[in-house]
Amino acid sequence: MAKAVLIMDMPESCSKCKFMYEFQGIKKCQLMNVLNNGASKLSQNTFTQKRHDMCPLRELPEKREINHNKNHYISNFWTDAKSVGWNACLDEILKTDGMRKE
Template identity: 35%
Template sequence: MSKSVLVIDTPENCYDCPFGTSYCGELEYEGYCELADCLDYDVILMTEEHYDYESKSRPDWCPLKLLPEKKSTTAPVSNYEVQKNLFADGWNACLREITKTSDENER
């Protein structure tokens, strides 16, 4: 089966996430991760610590993964460094294609 990628701005917390929804539980509102449910994760309920608009974190089990950092290139002195630069150029081109950016400093 082929794979797909959905590129979104990474939310700071579950409250800001487009996949986080709330519903009224027995005693209070509870956060629910629709994406985790679709991916059959064991944990889909978000605690108040993460499902709060003032929260600065996401749970460890969050299915959203950050894109890797760009690779840096160096002035080649040996064949090894030339190969390393070619790998970095390809890596960075792939990240530019995923994020649709052309600026070297953007992710």
């Protein structure tokens, strides 16, 4: 099955999330509702303070450090090359932050 990525600002808590909704006075998460066959009831006490422990949203990883020392061992070349690719991928993902309208 094909995979998809959604780029959005990470909410600090469930109450600030675009996937939170209220149904019959109960606050629920659309994402967790889909993933857990309807079991998405949020803790009414903490949903304004933090994200649910089982929240499927994940933060982007950090960029990797690249060794620019010309005297480092040749074996580190491949590690640095992978880091360059990793960082370029993150740059491309973050470049879409403006969301082009076509």
